[in-house]
Amino acid sequence: MMTNIKLAGYQPHSSLLSQTLKLFSDFIQKQLPDTISIKITNNIMELGYAPGAMPDAIESGNFDIGYIATSYFAKPIPELYIFDLPFLFRNKIQAYQLVDGPFTGMVASEFEKKTHLKLLNIWEYGYRHFTNDSHPIRRPTDCQNLPIRTLLNELHPIMFKTLGFKPVTLQVNEFLKQLKTGRKIAQENALTNFYNFGIHEFHHHITLSGHLLGMAILICKR
Structure with a gap:
């Protein structure tokens, strides 16, 4: 059977x-x-x-x-x-x-x-890295007031807000939809997802921070 x-x-x-x-x-x-x-x-x-x-x-x-x-x-x-x-x-x-x-x-x-x-x-x-379409991120001051997509997790918004980001909790399908409509929003993810989700077509600045292991x-x- x-x-x-x-x-x-x-x-x-x-x-x-x-x-x-x-x-x-x-x-x-x-x-x-x-x-x-x-x-x-x-x-x-x-x-x-x-x-x-x-x-x-x-x-x-x-x-x-x-x-x-x-x-x-x-x-x-x-x-x-x-x-x-x-x-x-x-x-x-x-x-x-x-x-x-x-x-x-x-x-x-x-x-x-x-x-x-x-x-x-x-x-x-x-490892997860930061990417965005606005400017290179090399120091915490580069994160100031920059919207960033975060996972549905309690620690992530706290961590990114501490760096100066403006965390926005979105599932990846919602995030991709907003990217395609022209919204300026950073993200952090593994490079395999950065490429395979097509985020590289919108984000041209990558910071190899390796801040989390996915x-x-x-x-x-x-």
């Missing part, structure tokens, strides 16, 4: 997380040949979903497994705030050692207690 599994993400197929989702799919099919049929939806935004809708879409059964940035779950699972602390990880090896140790099991237990979802893994998708969780319904 064939089991059908629907995997989902919210980025174009060439992004790092989409390619990781493909590797995950290939691994499952190799382990369970002739018993698993997998359909991948790389970018649920093309179906009208916002990235933050991924958990609800999984709980409702529209998808079986998907990823979402850890920042979305930091409030109910405070342990995930560790990935929202600037300049904490001096290199990726430190982050890998953390998620390959007891930390991931502890977070998985919290998911079991507080949500209807199961944590399968924690993935890394690159992490995503792979989740499914319990």
